[in-house]
Every structure is written in C-alpha cells, then in structure tokens.
Amino acid sequence: MSTPKAFLKDHKAAGRRPLNRAVGWSLAAGVLLIAQAWLLADVLASVALFGASLDEVVRPLVALPLLMLARAGALWLADLEALAAARRIKGGMRAELGRRLAGLGPVRLGRPPSAEFGLGLVEGIEALGPYYAGYLPGMALAAVLPLAIIGVVLPIDWISALVLAVTAPLIPLAMILIGKGTERLNQAQWAAMARLGARFLESLQGLTTLKLFAVGRREAALVARLSDDYRKTTMKVLRVAFLSSLALEFLASVSIAVVAVFIGFRLLWGEIDLARGLFVLLLAPEFYLPLRRLGTHYHARLDAVAAAERLLPLFEAPEPEAPPAVPAGARDPRGAHVVFEDAVVDFGDGRRGLDGLSLKVPPGTTLALVGPSGAGKSTAMNLLLGFLAPDGGRVLIDGAPAGDRSHLAWVPQSPYLIRGSLRDNLRLGAPQADDAALLAALEAASAAHLVDLLPGGLDAPLAEHGRDLSGGEMRRVALARALVRQPRLLLLDEPTAGLDAASEQAISAALKARRGTATVILIAHRPQTLRHTLAADDAVAVLEAGRLAALTTAAALDDPAGPLAALFSQAGAA
Structure with a gap:
C-alpha cells in the first residue's frame, strides 16, 4: 500500500x-x-x-x-x-x-x-x-x-x-x-x-x-x-x-x-x-x-x-476488469441468455451471499427469485448488474462474464429520480432517444398520462428523488426509463411493492408485454407480485442459504404442498 x-x-x-x-x-x-x-x-x-x-x-x-x-x-x-x-x-x-x-x-x-x-x-x-x-x-x-x-x-x-x-x-x-x-x-x-x-x-x-x-x-x-x-x-x-x-x-x-x-x-x-x-x-x-x-x-x-x-x-481499490463485448451475431433477438454456474460470493467471516448457485434463464423468459431474507436474491442481482464479481464459479450473460451494462436495465424498489425535467430522467440511460421513443416507453409503462398531467409535459421539472410524484408514478417513470434503453435483460426488485391496485396492475401489464422481447428477472417477496406479474408458466427460483432450493413455476402458488406455499406461509405473507 x-x-x-x-x-x-x-x-x-x-x-x-x-x-x-x-x-x-x-x-x-x-x-x-x-x-x-x-x-x-x-x-x-x-x-x-x-x-x-x-x-x-x-x-x-x-x-x-x-x-x-x-x-x-x-x-x-x-x-x-x-x-x-x-x-x-x-x-x-x-x-x-x-x-x-x-x-x-x-x-x-x-x-x-x-x-x-x-x-x-x-x-x-x-x-x-x-x-x-x-x-x-x-x-x-x-x-x-x-x-x-x-x-x-x-x-x-x-x-x-x-x-x-x-x-x-x-x-x-x-x-x-x-x-x-x-x-x-x-x-x-x-x-x-x-x-x-x-x-x-x-x-x-x-x-x-x-x-x-x-x-x-x-x-x-x-x-x-x-x-x-x-x-x-x-x-x-x-x-x-x-x-x-x-x-x-x-x-x-x-x-x-x-x-x-x-x-x-x-x-x-x-x-x-x-x-x-x-x-x-x-x-x-x-x-x-x-x-x-x-x-x-x-x-x-x-x-x-x-x-x-x-x-x-x-x-488504491482494485478496478474490475472490463467485461468482453458480446458479438452482435451471438445475441438472441428474444432477449439475453443468463447462466449461473456454481456461483459463489464470499463476504468473509464465514458469510456467503451465494454458495454454489446454478441456474439457467433462457432468452425471452421471465424468472422470479424468491426466498427468505438473506437467501441470496440481492446478491444474485448484484452479480448480474456487475456490482459484484463471483469468488467462485461463473455468471454469464450471452456467453460472456456479467458486467456489461449496455444491454440491461435495472428498476430498484426505491428508484432515484434526478433533479431535472421528465425528459432528462427518461433519457438518463439513453441520451440519444427522441421524444417518440420516450412517449412510447411511457405508454408501455402505463405512465403516458403524466405528459398531460404535469405542466410542461416532457419538459416538466421534477424535484430531486421525485418528491413531487406519488410512489406509483415514480415506479412507472423508472420502468419507462428502463424501457427507453430497449434492454435485452430487464432486472427488477419487487416492482409492485407498496403500490395501489391500479399502479400494480399497470406495472404488471407492462412487464407481461415484454415477453419475447427481453429476458426479465425480478425479486419477489410477496405472493401477490407473482400472481399479478407472472404468467402461470413463468419460472420461479426458490433460493435458500445461497443455493437453489427449488425451481418451479408461478402455477405452484395454487399447490398447498408446493415449495412456494411453504415459503410464503413461513413468512406470514400468504
């Protein structure tokens, strides 16, 4: 040093x-x-x-x-x-x-x-x-x-x-x-x-x-x-x-x-x-x-x-290596191909965020990550975002190590909106996007009404952290901002938590519309998120102690003996 x-x-x-x-x-x-x-x-x-x-x-x-x-x-x-x-x-x-x-x-x-x-x-x-x-x-x-x-x-x-x-x-x-x-x-x-x-x-x-x-x-x-x-x-x-x-x-x-x-x-x-x-x-x-x-x-x-x-x-903190670019010909038009191969994340002191997670997400499909607190859901998401590198195993997106954020978008539970216009916020990840693309993304996120509601339309000023918007409106703007990038991999953390029924339905409909055009991976803590956001045949991965405990579909919510019913009953959320 x-x-x-x-x-x-x-x-x-x-x-x-x-x-x-x-x-x-x-x-x-x-x-x-x-x-x-x-x-x-x-x-x-x-x-x-x-x-x-x-x-x-x-x-x-x-x-x-x-x-x-x-x-x-x-x-x-x-x-x-x-x-x-x-x-x-x-x-x-x-x-x-x-x-x-x-x-x-x-x-x-x-x-x-x-x-x-x-x-x-x-x-x-x-x-x-x-x-x-x-x-x-x-x-x-x-x-x-x-x-x-x-x-x-x-x-x-x-x-x-x-x-x-x-x-x-x-x-x-x-x-x-x-x-x-x-x-x-x-x-x-x-x-x-x-x-x-x-x-x-x-x-x-x-x-x-x-x-x-x-x-x-x-x-x-x-x-x-x-x-x-x-x-x-x-x-x-x-x-x-x-x-x-x-x-x-x-x-x-x-x-x-x-x-x-x-x-x-x-x-x-x-x-x-x-x-x-x-x-x-x-x-x-x-x-x-x-x-x-x-x-x-x-x-x-x-x-x-x-x-x-x-x-x-x-x-002096070590800089992560830049991930190799994926050739355009290797990309599936339906979305990204995501693979976890015995992924391990070691936080030290005997704590492991992931302990040999193996999972495959085919292009154009939707996957929900569920599990108790500390099961490794956020750690898996951070690997995909490139915020962490695996200490063992591999995490691949389209055959290349995860870390290239140019073709993914991320919508957290508490999205951050910058102080600026609605247009500035929507173009944050796609500076070259024109107004037609912004309006199309707002429409897809069921947020097109904001253009008429806010004085100035796309030029309407937003306060820092979006304090002049409701929670549902902030989440819809964040989703529209993600869609403007036209991502091949869309990552979300409990996208409908804390929202009213109308906002939850609007965001769920927007996510369902992405099927076949992007791979969607989301973290879910409540059965309502799975019911409203996923189709019956969409995959659900149950994580436990950093490992894949079960891989099922959203239809398993109706199975009283299935892993999802047991999970949500233990959490008191069923």
Whole structure:
C-alpha cells in the first residue's frame, strides 16, 4: 500500500509543466528583485554620499519602476501557473476517482456515500489545492532563490553571506520540529469534521423520525457537542500555526538584525562602502522571505497529507476488469441468455451471499427469485448488474462474464429520480432517444398520462428523488426509463411493492408485454407480485442459504404442498 506522501508525489506529474513554469516565473521575479535592489542601493548611495543630481540618476530612476512592474508581472504569472497546476491535478483526480467509483459500484464500496465519504471526495481533494499551488512551488523557490542571493552577496560581502548561510537552516528546522505535533492535530481535526458532518447529515435525513420520537433537542445537543469538539481541535491547530509563524518570524527578524549589525559596524570601520552595504541589507529580508512563506505553506502540506490518507483507500481499490463485448451475431433477438454456474460470493467471516448457485434463464423468459431474507436474491442481482464479481464459479450473460451494462436495465424498489425535467430522467440511460421513443416507453409503462398531467409535459421539472410524484408514478417513470434503453435483460426488485391496485396492475401489464422481447428477472417477496406479474408458466427460483432450493413455476402458488406455499406461509405473507 502506498503512503500519503507517495500518493501526493505520484499525482504531481499531472501538473508538472505548469508547476515548472510557476517556479521559473518566481525565479525570474527573484532575478529582477536582485537587479532592483542593486539599482536602488546605487541611487541612494550616489545621492546620499556624492550628492548626485537628478540628471545623473534619471536612468536608474526610470528603470526602477519598470523593474517593479516586470517583477509584479512575473509573480502574477507564477501564481496563475501554480493555480492552473492545482486545478489540473484536482480535475484529474476527480475524473480518476469518478471512474473508479463508477467501476466499483455501490456494493464494492461497502456502503452508500455518507457525509464522511462525501467530505473526503469534496473537501479532501479541495484541500490538496494549496499544497500543489503553494507548498510545492514555495519549496522549489526556497531551495533555489536563497542560494542565488548568497551567490550574489558572497563576492560583495563574505561575512554577510556566511551569516545568511548559517542562519537559513534554522527556519526549516524549526518548521519541521513544530510540524511533527501539528500533523497529529490535523488528523484529529479531519476526524472531528468527518464526525460532525456525518452526524449532521443523519440528523437532517431522520428529522421526521426525531420529531416523532420527541428527541430533537437531544440530537441538537449531540450535534452541538460534536461542533464544539471540532471547534476545539481547530483552535489547537490554529494555536500551533500561530506559534510556528511567530517562531519563523522571530528567527528571520533576528537573522536580519545580525546582518544589519555586522554591516553597520563594517560601514563604521570603512570596510564596506554604502552602496554594497545597502544592497546586502535590501536583499537580506528577501533572502528569508521564501523560507518564511514555506513555513506558512507547510500547514497546507499537513492538510494535504491528512486528506490524502482518507483518499488513498479509494484510489488504491482494485478496478474490475472490463467485461468482453458480446458479438452482435451471438445475441438472441428474444432477449439475453443468463447462466449461473456454481456461483459463489464470499463476504468473509464465514458469510456467503451465494454458495454454489446454478441456474439457467433462457432468452425471452421471465424468472422470479424468491426466498427468505438473506437467501441470496440481492446478491444474485448484484452479480448480474456487475456490482459484484463471483469468488467462485461463473455468471454469464450471452456467453460472456456479467458486467456489461449496455444491454440491461435495472428498476430498484426505491428508484432515484434526478433533479431535472421528465425528459432528462427518461433519457438518463439513453441520451440519444427522441421524444417518440420516450412517449412510447411511457405508454408501455402505463405512465403516458403524466405528459398531460404535469405542466410542461416532457419538459416538466421534477424535484430531486421525485418528491413531487406519488410512489406509483415514480415506479412507472423508472420502468419507462428502463424501457427507453430497449434492454435485452430487464432486472427488477419487487416492482409492485407498496403500490395501489391500479399502479400494480399497470406495472404488471407492462412487464407481461415484454415477453419475447427481453429476458426479465425480478425479486419477489410477496405472493401477490407473482400472481399479478407472472404468467402461470413463468419460472420461479426458490433460493435458500445461497443455493437453489427449488425451481418451479408461478402455477405452484395454487399447490398447498408446493415449495412456494411453504415459503410464503413461513413468512406470514400468504
């Protein structure tokens, strides 16, 4: 496993060119600064000692503002390049992380995104910006510019050059010593912020339940306590940050004062002329400036290391292999051919989602998966969706390993509708579908009336999660969205659960109409789903402990001695 520091270094390559340009412009600004200091010292010495007239110093006086403007422009370009590098690196990381998360799927992630998870994705990547835009260019500049200044000062005043060389390491040394304790505090701050964000989101999501049980005040007190914990950890970090800034400023000020004292005495003794002395004095603060700025940016490095530690497991999660494409000639026009061959899914700790499931679903047929809770129904569906890979055996769709989602559609129990128009939601899985295809899918899902019912028709705006639709309407829109894709394999999880009789009949009729044009596999928990959705000869697979306990048809519902009657009587749902 990589380390956070190696992780940050590896991703620096994406912004290497703008970072190099940023350092180059900063060095150019440093060279201009040296020239500016020399001209200014020469002008002051000429006027103060030799009483030079305006005509004698007009050229350097004209050159000075030009140098200042050029230096300001170089610094501005350096900042632009540094920000461009950070933006490019962050954009690349977000794109890579998006690909990884899409490939992993919700099951491999282990849990749905929470506030803590979102904090790592949003704030975590954003926290890397100051590191790449500030710390890395500052570190390069701190390593080069002081050496350049020493190289200029050395032939002019070797004593001042020696003082600069001896005192310069004290600043990064103090920075490192103070930073050791700060890194631990930064980790604690990130953990406190994650706890606060997660709890606050959970409180908002469960606000109705909290009010019903009259525990709103208690929850508010808990959030307040977590907020206070975050405040305390943040104040500790700021306290150390201010202490380190004070220490760095003190060391730099003392070092400049030492240089000034040496130059003052040597001017008094006549060992150095005024122009050279002023030149060295003007350069001394600029010599320590990159080191002091590096100390300021050092906290950005600590934040980046803490953020990288949370991002690292996501970036190092193994990416699933892309499933091979199925040749068009191998596809049956009636639907997909699905095969489970001794499929095993091992969750560890002795728990198995599937334990050698073998099952065949011919093209164009309908199959219902039934069984008690934990029997493996959802696990089997996740294998077909490509959200899981079998730990043993095989799961094949049209002869190829499952995972290609281009020819399947999925309708869960609680479908998710995005915030956008009805057209946007229907075209989510088929962006090129025209209005005729959308209307045909709505008609097939018995949801065509929504076009007339909603103001704006297909352009009617829908709230996030479809809050402005009823449960039955949401389920019909989700089914229509699946049908727009014209899937060869249609997967559903209890498609009629919790619906009124009219909605249940409409969805059941839509599913029956898919016979012969798609293979349909659905999870059913209630006998009513089987009665309303399946034909008498449609297959029903009874799962138990991850294995196929029985394979029968929907007609077995009327057999009091059959496996379905026994199953639903045990569940109390008959």
